[in-house]
Amino acid sequence: KNEVEQSPQNLTAQEGEFITINCSYSVGISALHWLQQHPGGGIVSLFMLSSGKKKHGRLIATINIQEKHSSLHITASHPRDSAVYICAVTGVAGNQFYFGTGTSLTVIP
Amino acid sequence: NAGVMQNPRHLVRRRGQEARLRCSPMKGHSHVYWYRQLPEEGLKFMVYLQKENIIDESGMPKERFSAEFPKEGPSILRIQQVVRGDSAAYFCASSGQGDTEAFFGQGTRLTVV
Numbered sequence: 001k002n003e004v005e006q007s008p009q010n011l012t013a014q015e016g017e018f019i020t021i022n023c024s025y026s027v028g029i030s031a032l033h034w035l036q037q038h039p040g041g042g043i044v045s046l047f048m049l050s051s052g053k054k055k056h057g058r059l060i061a062t063i064n065i066q067e068k069h070s071s072l073h074i075t076a077s078h079p080r081d082s083a084v085y086i087c088a089v090t091g092v093a094g095n096q097f098y099f100g101t102g103t104s105l106t107v108i109p
Numbered sequence: 110n111a112g113v114m115q116n117p118r119h120l121v122r123r124r125g126q127e128a129r130l131r132c133s134p135m136k137g138h139s140h141v142y143w144y145r146q147l148p149e150e151g152l153k154f155m156v157y158l159q160k161e162n163i164i165d166e167s168g169m170p171k172e173r174f175s176a177e178f179p180k181e182g183p184s185i186l187r188i189q190q191v192v193r194g195d196s197a198a199y200f201c202a203s204s205g206q207g208d209t210e211a212f213f214g215q216g217t218r219l220t221v222v
Contacts, residue, residue: 031210033210033211035213042200042213042214042215042216043200043213043216044213045210045211045212045213048210086151086152088152090211097142097144097152097154097202097211098154099144099151099152099153099154100151101150101151102151
């Protein structure tokens with residue numbers, strides 16, 4: 001079993017829809033990260049959070065430490081949001097990342 | 110402040126050759142992590158280094174792979190006698206002392222032919 005589980009694996013949405021990607025983890029963490037990877041591109045760190053909620057433009061990330069769960073929300077989705085979104089956690093020692101397998105999002109105009 | 114720089118972006122090697130992947134961390138960062146993303150798979154941790162020290166190499170294959178982060182210059186991931194199964198995207202990330210936030214490079218896509 002992976003330390004980090006994401007759902008769904010694949011997601012197709014119409015432009016303008018509200019999108020939620022979920023992440024559950026089974027290890028103790030010092031931080032959780034949401035990453036974005038475009039096809040053929042590098043990885044961009046969207047959020048790092050250890051509690052509560054963060055917002056950046058149309059993106060919102062929340063984390064519930066007790067339930068070991070995080071969600072990434074995209075409001076008013078746009079085709080340029082199409083990418084793979086990866087949840088990753090930093091272990092308590094702070095020296096290793098555990099990655100989810102990613103959620104492939106396609107937003108259709 | 111330039112981000113994490115990886116080069117080359119694309120690397121083609123014949124079976125049996127050596128591949129050298131370079132990662133220059135963000136200015137001021139002393140921690141470097143290497144990850145591999147095999148086709149159709151997620152990212153997997155390979156090795157964590159600080160300057161002149163390997164801290165955790167639990168994700169490194171036992172043979173042919175090595176990594177270093179010298180006092181001066183970039184971190185190097187070296188793959189000797191490459192095989193087709195080494196074809197993957199290799200990502201580097203860096204962080205500062207005491208930071209848990211890491212910044213990723215654009216990756217090096219290795220193709221073994």
